[in-house]
Amino acid sequence: MKGYVREVWPQGHPDLPEPGIGVLLVNLGTPAATDYWSVRRYLSEFLSDRRVIELSPWLWQPILQGIILTVRPGKSGRAYDAIWDRETNESPLRRITREQNDALAGRLGEKYPSVQVRWAMRYGVPSLKSEIGSLIESGCRRILLLPLYPQYSAATTATACDEAFRVLMKQRWQASLRVTPPYHDDPAYISALVASLQGMLESLSWEPEVVLASFHGLPRECLEKGDPYHCHCQKTGRLLREALGWSEDRLRVTFQSRFGPKAWLQPYSDDTVKQLAGEGIKRLAILSPGFAADCLETLEEVAIGLKETFLAAGGEEFCYVPCLNTRDDHMDFLEGLIERELSGWL
Numbered sequence: 001m002k003g004y005v006r007e008v009w010p011q012g013h014p015d016l017p018e019p020g021i022g023v024l025l026v027n028l029g030t031p032a033a034t035d036y037w038s039v040r041r042y043l044s045e046f047l048s049d050r051r052v053i054e055l056s057p058w059l060w061q062p063i064l065q066g067i068i069l070t071v072r073p074g075k076s077g078r079a080y081d082a083i084w085d086r087e088t089n090e091s092p093l094r095r096i097t098r099e100q101n102d103a104l105a106g107r108l109g110e111k112y113p114s115v116q117v118r119w120a121m122r123y124g125v126p127s128l129k130s131e132i133g134s135l136i137e138s139g140c141r142r143i144l145l146l147p148l149y150p151q152y153s154a155a156t157t158a159t160a161c162d163e164a165f166r167v168l169m170k171q172r173w174q175a176s177l178r179v180t181p182p183y184h185d186d187p188a189y190i191s192a193l194v195a196s197l198q199g200m201l202e203s204l205s206w207e208p209e210v211v212l213a214s215f216h217g218l219p220r221e222c223l224e225k226g227d228p229y230h231c232h233c234q235k236t237g238r239l240l241r242e243a244l245g246w247s248e249d250r251l252r253v254t255f256q257s258r259f260g261p262k263a264w265l266q267p268y269s270d271d272t273v274k275q276l277a278g279e280g281i282k283r284l285a286i287l288s289p290g291f292a293a294d295c296l297e298t299l300e301e302v303a304i305g306l307k308e309t310f311l312a313a314g315g316e317e318f319c320y321v322p323c324l325n326t327r328d329d330h331m332d333f334l335e336g337l338i339e340r341e342l343s344g345w346l
């Protein structure tokens with residue numbers, strides 16, 4: 001050892017753990033509980049993100065803190081209450097993301113002892129900061145980030161990447177970071193969607209006249225500014241339709257969860273449901289190919305809310321097709337995606 005190195009480490013160079021590889025699943029985030037303050041804390045962090053609300057904070061923060069965060073946490077808290085997992089005391093999004101992590105950790109850990117799989121949320125806990133920190137602490141010099149959004153948008157995928165890089169900004173010895181690309185058109189993902197839809201349809205005693213592929217919306221101006229989300233959703237819809245051999249009337253792409261007064265991507269799911277019932281459609285099914293895990297937006301807004309809307313408008317049969325969640329074909333797909341994106345590292 002050189003003289004100055006011996007000065008820094010008189011006992012000799014410290015032992016370093018065997019370099020490992022970390023895989024970090026990331027989803028959006030969810031409140032820790034359904035009470036006003038827990039939901040307010042979550043919404044405040046989420047809606048203060050400038051990738052989500054692109055207004056100047058000087059304009060937006062007074063509206064957010066003064067109006068939205070006084071009213072919305074109560075309303076959203078009641079919606080979370082309707083779907084909360086009382087057994088594990090967490091939201092479905094959190095439980096399912098955790099279970100996806102456990103399934104992938106089991107599969108990959110068996111094959112590749114140097115790979116560790118973790119999960120994090122962009123908003124709330126477990127944070128990207130804590131999980132990237134603990135991967136590095138346990139010796140991972142390479143990290144693969146897997147944003148659990150099939151379709152890319154700046155409001156979801158990009159902000160997860162921003163946060164991961166912000167965490168690395170504080171590291172002297174940064175880990176190498178890779179990010180999985182969006183998988184909206186991956187044949188194995190489309191096949192898993194088709195299998196889950198067909199499985200559900202076979203279990204019904206009736207056949208839907210129309211199926212909606214309902215995606216989370218985005219302000220229309222995001223599309224005008226170049227966000228590919230709309231195109232990714234349309235492509236998922238088209239590939240699904242082609243795989244099923246269905247017409248554009250039978251499988252329709254719609255957008256839900258509009259937030260605020262501006263125009264969002266259209267057609268809106270709720271308007272479409274009312275319109276279809278008005279046209280005499282009696283049997284409807286909806287799936288949510290834009291969500292890797294069931295959450296408030298699918299279980300409360302679609303499975304409960306859009307069902308009520310459809311039946312109140314004259315519909316007779318309604319079916320919600322759950323997200324891919326921890327289905328084996330979804331886990332097979334994600335395992336394959338991870339292995340492909342780790343090539344050269346394994």
Ligand SMILES: C=CC1=C(C)c2cc3[nH]c(cc4nc(cc5[nH]c(cc1n2)c(C)c5CCC(=O)O)C(CCC(=O)O)=C4C)c(C)c3C=C
Pocket residue numbers: 028029030031043051052053072076091093149153155156216217218219257259290291294295296297
């Ligand atoms: C799947 C992709 C998603 C996009 C795109 C997206 C954009 C987006 N969302 C909001 C506002 C809200 N979204 C909320 C919940 C929520 N959003 C997504 C996913 C996307 N959002 C998920 C998975 C969830 C559910 C979280 C859960 O805990 O289950 C909420 C909070 C709930 C509520 O109060 O309604 C808001 C608000 C905006 C503004 C936006 C794009 C600009």
Ligand SMILES: [Fe+2]
Pocket residue numbers: 216257
């Ligand atoms: Fe959202």
Ligand SMILES: [Fe+2]
Pocket residue numbers: 230231232234
């Ligand atoms: Fe498009």
